[in-house]
Amino acid sequence: MFGASLGAAADWPDRPGAPDRPDRPDRPALVLRGLAKSYGNVAAVDGVNLEVRQGEFITLLGPSGSGKTTTLRMIAGFLRQSAGTIEIDGVDMSHVPPYRRDVGMIFQNYALFPHMTAAQNIAFPLEMRQAARSEINAQVAEALALVKLDGLGDRYPRQLSGGQQQRIAFARAVVFNPRLLLMDEPLGALDKKLREALQLEVMHISRQLGATVIYVTHDQEEALVMSDRIAIFNKGQIEQLGRGDDLYDHPASLFVADFIGESNILRGRFERDGGGAESGSGSGGDSGSSSDSGSSSTAWISRDGWRWRVGAAQAERAGLVNGMPAALIVRPERLRIVGAAGAGIAMDPEVNAVEAVVRDALYLGSMRRYELALANGEVVKVRNQVGGGEAVWQPGDPVRLVWSAEDAVLVPDPGD
Amino acid sequence: MTDSWLQPRRLLLAALGALTVFFLMAPTIVVVPMSFTASNALTFPPEGFSTRWYEKMLTDPQWSTGFVNSAQVAVLTAMLATTLGTLAALGTVRGRFPGRGAINALILSPLIVPVIIIAIGMFSVFVSWRVAGSVVGLVLAHTSLAVPFVVVNVATSLRTMDRNLELAAQGLGAGPVRTFRRITLPLILPGVLAGGLFAFITSWDEVVVSIFLTSARFRTLPVEMWEQVRQVVDPTVAAVSTTLLAVTTTVLLLAFVVRRQAPVP
Numbered sequence: 001m002f003g004a005s006l007g008a009a010a011d012w013p014d015r016p017g018a019p020d021r022p023d024r025p026d027r028p029a030l031v032l033r034g035l036a037k038s039y040g041n042v043a044a045v046d047g048v049n050l051e052v053r054q055g056e057f058i059t060l061l062g063p064s065g066s067g068k069t070t071t072l073r074m075i076a077g078f079l080r081q082s083a084g085t086i087e088i089d090g091v092d093m094s095h096v097p098p099y100r101r102d103v104g105m106i107f108q109n110y111a112l113f114p115h116m117t118a119a120q121n122i123a124f125p126l127e128m129r130q131a132a133r134s135e136i137n138a139q140v141a142e143a144l145a146l147v148k149l150d151g152l153g154d155r156y157p158r159q160l161s162g163g164q165q166q167r168i169a170f171a172r173a174v175v176f177n178p179r180l181l182l183m184d185e186p187l188g189a190l191d192k193k194l195r196e197a198l199q200l201e202v203m204h205i206s207r208q209l210g211a212t213v214i215y216v217t218h219d220q221e222e223a224l225v226m227s228d229r230i231a232i233f234n235k236g237q238i239e240q241l242g243r244g245d246d247l248y249d250h251p252a253s254l255f256v257a258d259f260i261g262e263s264n265i266l267r268g269r270f271e272r273d274g275g276g277a278e279s280g281s282g283s284g285g286d287s288g289s290s291s292d293s294g295s296s297s298t299a300w301i302s303r304d305g306w307r308w309r310v311g312a313a314q315a316e317r318a319g320l321v322n323g324m325p326a327a328l329i330v331r332p333e334r335l336r337i338v339g340a341a342g343a344g345i346a347m348d349p350e351v352n353a354v355e356a357v358v359r360d361a362l363y364l365g366s367m368r369r370y371e372l373a374l375a376n377g378e379v380v381k382v383r384n385q386v387g388g389g390e391a392v393w394q395p396g397d398p399v400r401l402v403w404s405a406e407d408a409v410l411v412p413d414p415g416d
Numbered sequence: 417m418t419d420s421w422l423q424p425r426r427l428l429l430a431a432l433g434a435l436t437v438f439f440l441m442a443p444t445i446v447v448v449p450m451s452f453t454a455s456n457a458l459t460f461p462p463e464g465f466s467t468r469w470y471e472k473m474l475t476d477p478q479w480s481t482g483f484v485n486s487a488q489v490a491v492l493t494a495m496l497a498t499t500l501g502t503l504a505a506l507g508t509v510r511g512r513f514p515g516r517g518a519i520n521a522l523i524l525s526p527l528i529v530p531v532i533i534i535a536i537g538m539f540s541v542f543v544s545w546r547v548a549g550s551v552v553g554l555v556l557a558h559t560s561l562a563v564p565f566v567v568v569n570v571a572t573s574l575r576t577m578d579r580n581l582e583l584a585a586q587g588l589g590a591g592p593v594r595t596f597r598r599i600t601l602p603l604i605l606p607g608v609l610a611g612g613l614f615a616f617i618t619s620w621d622e623v624v625v626s627i628f629l630t631s632a633r634f635r636t637l638p639v640e641m642w643e644q645v646r647q648v649v650d651p652t653v654a655a656v657s658t659t660l661l662a663v664t665t666t667v668l669l670l671a672f673v674v675r676r677q678a679p680v681p
Contacts, residue, residue: 078587099587099589099590099591100589104588125589128589
């Protein structure tokens with residue numbers, strides 16, 4: 001399926017956006033500096049800085065109301081920013097109207113012109129650029145082939161399915177070789193199966209065209225599948241920017257950890273050995289699994305009489321000092337159930353442990369999923385690959401959970 | 417279903433409805449048979465059948481001039497009111513500026529202000545402007561009465577139209593004027609046309625303002641009827657009424673059909 005689309009894309013007319021063009025220097029495709037938008041006292045976007053490379057696929061990901069769509073609309077020029085600048089392809093576009101920004105936009109509801117055929121829709125941006133009729137016809141035909149809808153050019157939008165309409169919208173947005181391709185939840189209205197197929201197709205065609213894409217979604221899976229980098233939006237700001245695996249393995253905050261993938265969050269207080277004796281904040285009782293072996297750089301999170309070891313470097317990165325509230329983030333697949341609670345298990349000092357009671361045990365074919373309750377009632381999730389011979393636990397079983405220090409991520413806990 | 421109609425309450429409701437419709441329609445409809453009377457008096461029920469009053473209407477220069485004058489004023493009013501009303505609707509629906517609500521209320525105020533007050537006000541102003549008794553004066557006056565109908569129709573079309581279509585056009589390189597011509601106007605056209613037809617009717621059967629702003633040398637059909645009825649009551653008035661009614665009904669039906677051409681599938 002994708003082989004065909006790649007083939008069609010290969011003979012796309014030469015694009016200013018193609019990375020191999022000599023006249024296209026290494027300058028970034030898009031630079032946002034201190035971009036802000038406020039409505040009265042409410043800041044919808046609050047100081048966004050972002051630099052996008054040529055040909056990069058960037059996703060703005062966040063919950064609704066986090067400012068990602070507002071940011072996209074400011075880039076398109078549909079909204080005027082309250083502060084900050086927008087530079088597209090090295091040109092300051094902060095005060096340029098949308099029709100001179102040379103940016104292709106795809107809307108969630110497609111926004112195809114209902115009184116024009118598919119071909120007329122695709123021809124529209126070329127007509128606005130005073131292209132010759134023969135050239136327009138050739139490019140429209142090519143664009144239709146690119147999205148594999150040759151022969152449907154004479155249909156009106158209402159005669160096309162949702163997926164076909166979105167392909168036409170895509171063709172219309174790329175046919176004039178825009179400097180940027182902006183997409184606002186373009187697949188949000190489609191059913192899951194079609195959405196997944198189109199995710200790959202949009203990604204492949206965009207890469208083949210060398211298009212720089214700014215993609216907005218609230219679907220983290222979609223973001224992980226498609227993007228080179230993801231910007232996590234929260235409360236009008238970019239909370240973290242990075243590759244998908246980076247965000248998953250090294251979330252910089254509780255918000256990011258919670259938003260990307262499933263997380264177990266263990267809140268407690270940060271302690272560091274050496275100067276840590278007087279920290280004694282809150283519930284600092286006798287430690288469960290520690291064997292204070294003197295290393296002055298050992299760091300811990302403590303709570304409810306448990307003490308969990310964390311990497312000192314991680315603590316450094318999270319900017320934690322003694323006594324600060326902090327949280328450990330452990331992914332469900334990094335937790336292991338090793339045996340009954342209280343059993344005398346030889347503990348490696350690098351391994352952390354906590355005791356829990358199994359609440360639910362779910363068999364999902366390729367994996368088992370457990371939900372367990374900690375002593376304080378918090379729920380912890382564990383995913384085990386179904387292999388051979390691993391122990392199976394039943395609801396009500398008291399168990400011990402372990403994870404190694406380097407499998408957990410330490411973040412500051414801002415409180416709720 | 418059928419026997420539910422036989423319930424006494426249902427029957428009562430149907431009878432009440434029929435009575436209301438009769439009460440509303442009868443005074444209007446009654447002139448139609450009266451216009452075909454063979455007698456010289458305006459009577460109901462009519463005596464005999466003849467089309468002589470229609471012949472008289474068409475041959476009497478007073479009536480035919482009135483007809484031409486009315487048509488001329490109504491067409492010009494429709495054109496002017498449609499242009500202004502469409503622009504006003506665009507401004508009040510799409511624009512974001514202080515005082516938008518007040519301006520909208522002002523535009524729609526001719527719907528609420530008693531027509532006689534508008535007539536007296538316009539008369540005094542138009543006399544000093546020396547446009548009273550002319551086509552220009554009457555067209556201007558009728559336009560101010562007709563603009564609200566255009567604004568209401570076009571504003572409804574604009575509100576139901578997807579705003580993203582205009583944004584998409586702009587993003588694809590169309591400036592505001594080309595966006596309007598290529599995207600907005602074709603999509604709100606049913607509303608614009610319906611508004612124009614309403615504007616036509618508003619002018620076509622307007623009598624109060626027209627009485628003030630016409631003169632002996634320039635009269636519209638409704639004013640001519642008014643003058644005639646005060647002197648001699650002859651069945652030609654019924655023939656003229658029937659003709660007016662036919663035109664108005666046709667235009668209204670047309671507006672109804674046009675309005676149903678949904679702008680967006």
